[in-house]
């Protein structure tokens with residue numbers, strides 16, 4: 001949150017390197033922060049309208065999504081950063097603007113790029129622009145780690161973890177899962193690109209010191225994993241045989257569109273927000289269209305956090321998080337405060353200029 005303004009509203013930029021420095025070593029804190037945001041959302045104390053998808057007829061695989069959101073003052077975003085907490089007391093508004101261009105991989109740059117704008121809830125003035133892709137990846141991974149730790153606490157800790165799709169999001173999820181302190185017997189990896197799978201196995205999983213198996217096909221990975229992390233860019237379901245899940249694994253379905261309806265219907269389904277996730281041809285959206293109802297949705301993550309839902313051990317459990325703008329805001333506001341306290345922001349003096357309604361500030 002912005003400080004009390006004595007003069008003109010300030011505006012700062014937080015580049016990716018500063019975001020990275022702010023988040024370094026704070027995974028446990030970010031997981032807790034994201035759980036706080038889910039609790040606020042579950043209690044109806046956030047504003048999180050539907051995401052807006054900008055698509056292009058000439059570039060069908062690309063999209064840019066706008067996620068506006070508002071978080072009320074109750075979120076205790078200051079409790080762990082050691083920075084004076086008064087500034088966080090009255091919440092934050094803002095928007096994430098995130099592009100997904102899967103063909104970027106051919107150019108040697110990541111698929112997603114993003115900005116996060118934070119607005120002062122007293123005046124509406126934007127007060128910060130942050131590099132948003134790291135915040136987005138971190139909040140996605142923290143959300144996955146939260147679901148994993150809560151659901152695993154009910155069903156047993158996975159010992160074999162499989163990554164289906166091995167991009168940047170999979171890397172962040174592995175990083176945040178490692179915070180849970182599980183004893184892993186073996187990691188598994190599968191990707192359409194053998195090169196990406198091998199690189200992930202070597203560079204991301206190699207340093208864990210645990211055995212890593214690169215699987216030749218999807219079925220082999222799924223049957224060999226107690227926890228499966230889907231982080232592909234598949235646009236339509238490609239994993240359709242429910243018998244692959246006969247061992248009742250925990251599934252973090254982060255990429256949302258991998259599982260066929262039969263797999264969804266055979267599983268217990270936990271989502272972040274029912275209205276959000278039943279959109280945009282996600283696997284659960286397709287299941288709703290097929291069945292004509294939502295009865296196959298068992299709980300939200302908020303229900304799990306609140307202890308009103310216990311995940312079964314005799315069915316697969318699938319967590320499908322659509323991704324809420326409130327998570328970006330809470331993590332982004334935290335990062336902004338940390339970067340400000342560390343002197344790690346770029347202040348843009350005079351960004352807002354016409355501040356006298358009847359006389360230009362620049363006029364003499």
Ligand SMILES: NC(=O)c1ccc[n+]([C@@H]2O[C@H](COP(=O)([O-])OP(=O)(O)OC[C@H]3O[C@@H](n4cnc5c(N)ncnc54)[C@H](O)[C@@H]3O)[C@@H](O)[C@H]2O)c1
Nearest residue numbers: 111140165166167168169191192231232233255321322323
């Ligand atoms: N739910 C959320 O909140 C949330 C947030 C961020 C990202 N995501 C999603 O996570 C996914 C991964 O993002 P990323 O940045 O890591 O992408 P990326 O492009 O870096 O990696 C995706 C990987 O998946 C592989 N892949 C694509 N289709 C596959 C298939 N059918 N089978 C096996 N592998 C396949 C690609 O080869 C690539 O290595 C995207 O779909 C993105 O939309 C979800």
